[in-house]
Structure formats: structure tokens, C-alpha cells
Amino acid sequence: MKLAIQLLSGFGSQDLRTATHLAEAALALGHQVGIFLMEDAVYLVNQFKGLTDKGADVSLCAHNAHQRGVAKVDYILWGGQPDWAQMVHDADRVICLG
Numbered sequence: 001m002k003l004a005i006q007l008l009s010g011f012g013s014q015d016l017r018t019a020t021h022l023a024e025a026a027l028a029l030g031h032q033v034g035i036f037l038m039e040d041a042v043y044l045v046n047q048f049k050g051l052t053d054k055g056a057d058v059s060l061c062a063h064n065a066h067q068r069g070v071a072k073v074d075y076i077l078w079g080g081q082p083d084w085a086q087m088v089h090d091a092d093r094v095i096c097l098g
Helices: 015-028 039-047 049-053 062-067 081-090
Strands: 002-007 032-037 057-061 077-079 093-097
Touching: 002 015, 002 081, 015 032, 015 039, 015 049, 015 093, 032 039, 032 081, 039 057, 039 062, 049 057, 057 062, 057 081, 062 077, 077 081
Parallel strands: 002 032, 002 093, 032 057, 057 077
Antiparallel strands: none
């Protein structure tokens, strides 16, 4: 199964915890996981290194990151809405948080 998670909220929200726990559980069961960060969630780029090491594909909206002055990291794809659209298209299940 392929799971796509969209995260919109930044620090101070329980959504990060929910997204990471869902992703970790899915990966532990052998599922594929894609996570797309938008809006204030782009501030959380450093919170996803562990998930990418476990096999999750994490990308973000480069436009939102640039607007907020977020520094680029090498383990997250800097993309855009077409990347999220492709992730949704390929997914069996989609979860949006934020």
C-alpha cells in the first residue's frame, strides 16, 4: 500500500506527532509512505531525517519554504504542487493534516 500524507501546520501543533507516528507505523508494516510539507509545515524540515532514513519520501513546497526563509536540506525534495498531485495519484490512501 502507498500512503500519502500532507502536513500544513508547523510547530505547536499535534499534527507533526500524528503524521510521524502514522508514517512510522506504515513503514514498519512494509508500506510506502510519501509526505508533503506545505505552508508552516516547511519549518519542520529537520524533523523528518529519521523518516527518510527509514524509507519515507518527503518533499515540500519550495515556494512556501522560500517565502519563509527555510534552508534547503539534501534529504527532502524541494518541489511543488505537481509533486503533491503525483503523490496523491499514486497513493492508495491520502491523509491531510493541518
